[in-house]
Every structure is written in C-alpha cells, then in structure tokens.
Amino acid sequence: MKTTFYHELTSTSLQDAVLSDACCEEILTGSDVELLPLLDAAYQVRKTYFRNEVQLHILNNAQNGYCPEDCGYCAQASSATTNIEAYPLKPDAEILEEAKRAYESGAYRYCIVMSGRGPSPKRVSHLAALIQTVKAHYPIEVCLSAGLIDVESAHTLKAAGLDRLNHNLNTSEAHYPNICSTHTYQDRMETLQAAQTVGLACCSGVIVGMGEETDDLIKVAKALRKLEVASLPVNFFLPISGTELSEFVTAQRSVPTTLTPDYCLRVLCLYRFLNPRAEIRVAAGREHHLRSMEVMALYPANSMFIDGYLNAEGSVASRTLEMIKDAGFAVKANAEDLEQLNQEEAEKRDVLLKELKVLRPRMASNT
Ligand code: SF4
Secondary structure (H helix, E strand, C coil), rough: HHHHHHHHHHEEEEHHHHHHHHHHHHHHHHCCCCCCHHHHHHHHHHHHHHCCEEEEEEEEEECCCCCCCCCCCCCCCCCCCCEEEEEECCHHHHHHHHHHHHHHHHCEEEEEEECCCCCCCCHHHHHHHHHHHHHCCCEEEEECCCCCCCHHHHCCCCCCCCCCECCCCCCCCCCCHHHCCCCCCCHHHHHHHHHHHHCEECCCCEEEEECCCCCHHHHHHHHHHHHCCCEEEECCCCCCCCCCHHHHHHCCCCCCCCCCCHHHHHHHHHHHHHHCCCCEECCCHHHHHHHHHHHHHCCCCEEEEECCCCCCCCCCCCHHHHHHCCCEEEECCCCHHHHHHHHHHHHHHCCCCCHHHHHHHHHHHHH
C-alpha cells in the first residue's frame, strides 16, 4: 500500500472526518495494508490528543453473579454454567478499602462494576452515597457500571460526584440478538442517552470476536463516534468455558473466530481513526489474544486495566507497568505512589540462578 494511504488515514482522523466503510474494511482485512505503518498512522492521532501517556484503570467486581440477564459472553449470566464465586454487593467498607488500594497502585480511575439488569431506586441512592464517600477520601476518578439506567438515576449519580457511567454497546444492533435475548441494543443505547442527558461522561465499548462480521465492528465504532463517548474499551472476547458464546464462537468459521494479534491491532487502529479524541482502552483479552504483540496496542490505545478483569485474571500490575515504561510511555497517575511501586519492583528483580535439578535433570531423577 502506498505511504499516502497511511498519511490520509491520519489526516482524515485529525480533521474529524469519517472514514468510508470501504476504507474501514480495508484497514481490517486488506492484505496490502501493512501493520507497522498502520500502527504508526494511528499513533500520530493518539499522540496528538494523549501524548505518550497511559491511563490505568482498576476494576472492582462489586457484585458477582446473581444476574437474570443472558448475555452470552458473560460468565455471570443466568445462561452460563461457569463455576463463578457469586456474591451480593460488597459492604461499603470493602469497596472503600479497594478504592484505597486502587489509588495506591497508581490507578487513575476506579471502576465499580455490578452484575444485574439495572439498579432499583434504593440501590441507586446507596451507590450515590458510596460514590460520595470514595470521592471524599481519594482523589481518584470513579466510573460505575450498573446495567440499565434511566434519566432520574443518572441524575442522582451525577449529583453524587460520579465521573463516568460505563455501559458497553458490545456489538452492532443487527448482531445483538445473537448475543443476548433479555435486553436489546436499543435498551443499551437509551442508557447512554440518559447519561448524556444529565451531562455524565460515557464509557462505552465493544467486544470483538463474538462471531460478528467486520461490518458489525465498523458500525459500532461509528455509533460510538456519534455518541462522542469519552472512553471506549475495546475488549477481545475471552471464551470462558460455560458461557453460551464460547460454544457459538468455536462453531463459527466464516469470521475471525480465533482472534490474531494482527487482527486485534487493526481493530484498535480502526477505533482510533474513527474516535480520535476518545480514551481508547485495550481491555479484556489483551494478554490472551495479543500475546507477544501486547505492547503494540499502546500505539493506538492510551489506556488499559491493571490487575485483571471481571471474571478473568490478567497480568499482574507490576508487569503492565514495566511494559509501559519499557516502551517509552508514561503512566498518568499520582507520581509518588508510582515511584514507590517501581522501587518495590526493582528490588524484586534479582536474577535467579538455575538449580542443579534444572541443569542436570537426569542426575536429579537418579538420586
Ligand atoms: S453482562 Fe451484565 S447484564 Fe449481562 S449477564 Fe453479565 S452481569 Fe448480567
């Protein structure tokens, strides 16, 4: 592909113009579109708005399981047979303690996530009080993910100091019935619109690899662009055994059923070009699907989770911090705490010597 192609991607994005569907398709599947110049073109956009900074998020799975919904990707769904440890909403003291830990780990944002279709008015008041307490104790941004929310609830949460509301679109309107039957794409869209009505910043993203076509991913990216979401998590489907979709995706063969690092990076680049000002987070599945190419995600994305995901473990925080630093990026966090964490890590990094049983296994097995 000619270098002008990559330059045009950058300049179109920086001019806030929309790429055509054909161009988006080219980015995702064009065999003559090379990955490195594509990443560089996306990086030019990312650098313009976010320099070399990386925002770190920590998730608190505040309520696990007990969900009546049947989202096929989710280990907490009523339809999943996954063996998860379900628990009702954690006590306030526990959530507060975890907010403290997130703050001290250098996280810029603390995300409180609850399973369920949506909170009752009583639960909304409880969450509002909790958010007020967290904000009073720690200078950390708070994001809440609590399911479907109406304008009144959104207003109460905003008044309590909530910084962002998370509610992912997940996939396109056309593909939505394939991943969930208990609520619709439109329900999700209305929650985001309620948040916007009261002036709450929205965090909304996608899950890639749920049997969708490339066209579905393009549609979601463009819908999120229209919503002007502040934050955009790009998740790569983790086929947790026992979830409905892990079976479905394995059975599909017409789309990228096994996400490759190359394809995942192309998706991140596409989302950056279409959402130049959004905080794009390389979210769940980054370790699993990007593998040795994980660090390359930082060129289109400017945000990531540390300390794992809702029901799946991720890299340990220290490894993520090291990866960011090694690649020349800087964590956007409270500097003092970060320095202390880096110091602790440096102290742990002694070179270990191989033991005799590793050097001479045969000898060891004879003794
Ligand atoms: S994604 Fe949320 S609403 Fe859907 S099943 Fe999981 S916890 Fe329930």
